[in-house]
Amino acid sequence: MTYEVKSLNEECGLFGIWGHPDASKVTYFGLHSLQHRGQEGAGIVANDKGKLQGHRDTGLLSEVFKAPEDLEKLTGSAAIGHVRYATAGEASISNVQPFLYRFTNEQFGLCHNGNLTNALTLKKKLEDQGAIFNASSDTEILMHLIRRSHNTEFLGKVKEALNAVKGGFAYLLMTEDKMIAALDPNGFRPLSIGKMKNGSWVVSSETCAFEVVGAEWVRDIKPGEMVIIDDSGIHYDSYTTDTQLAICSMEYVYFARPDSTIHGVNVHTARKNMGKRLAQEFKHEADIVVGVPNSSLSAAMGFAEESGLPNEMGLIKNQYTQRTFIQPTQELREQGVRMKLSAVSSVVKGKRVVMVDDSIVRGTTSRRIVQLLREAGAKEVHVAIGSPELKYPCFYGIDIQTRRELISANHTVDEVCDIIGADSLTYLSLEGMIEAIGIDTDAPNGGLCVAYFDGNFPTPLYDYEEPYLKSLKEKTSFYLEK
8 A cells, every 4th residue: 555745634435335245345345445545544334134243443454454353253235434544533443433333222333534614513512412422533423413313214313413514524324224325515525326246336435446346336426415225225315405516626636546536537537637737837948757656647647748748757656664744743754755755866867857746735745855856866856736736724624724734825936946945836727727627517616625725615614713714814934844
């Protein structure tokens, strides 16, 4: 498994299946395809004729299910699974999902991808009513809302709970006799439905998992939609009609695997198109194009194709090192970058290099890569970024929730260029990114959430409103890290 040298991380990945004799094993393979969406914890809850059982722990999927019995004990023809990266709640086993609840009259498993913007308000209200929370993540809130609903029908309880939570969310819920998938009214996080040859229904955060388990894509789950799967088949319902597609643009820029397709657009194709548009907006002379592995290789391919410059492998990635964003100090972060990437001197020496990357967060990685290329003999290093400037935090399921962490929120393009030590710095325009991704929709911003770039959030921020407004007034100098 490979990890990017970033400080920008999607919360988690979901996978569920109904109607397969080896449901937990298929779920394991599905989650393995989604490991890039979360490496801090993993778990599976299986349904064996109405009896639910689960296994979860911190670490990578292969570490959580390292003994054969870990999967073998999860018998049954249905299962849901989760890989986690913590954005809300600590990275401890108490927050690893799916959560499994056993009550006197029912039992169900629950997992969640995203972040609730009204979680603090809801949690306080529920605690005042006597609710007890075992975890510090916001996922548990939905369970309490379902249990406290006065609706007489279970699906009615779920709908009522889904209308109470706000923000970005994709849920998978396993009951004794059904599996339910639900997406927030803006569809911030991706969630798709597939079908296997034996008739089993599959739900996954990304379509790349379908290829691995032998499922065929059926369709994406729509904003505000609730999908119910049971022994009688699949049923589509909605819990709200107040919807507006605003899928996270960073799914296309960075998070999703290039072999995934989201709302009809292949991620690799979108990144390649962004690279082509970036080449059109680039105004400098250069000799070669070098993509930063791995998430920027598609954009570099498009840039090279459009510009006519050779696309060279000037940077090599060590595939067996750990992530750097968890390191507590700047010095250790930079050491992590040195462990991960090497510049190929024979390729870049004496050349004017266009270094194509997908985004700049803190600037730490960009500065170090520019330095690597210079040490390897590059004559010039021109940094070209396949997305606009990241200036604003995200509150829908990405772990950047303050502007203090974003170099572009505190410095101009010229200042950032100086900080990272590049000869020039070019960002893809917002309009260019939207057009390059090209979702076929009449929705604002082409059906994308671009709040990270322009600060226009598509929903109220609720509990985050005051902290966000306060952060707009704060400035941080990144020159101290140079």
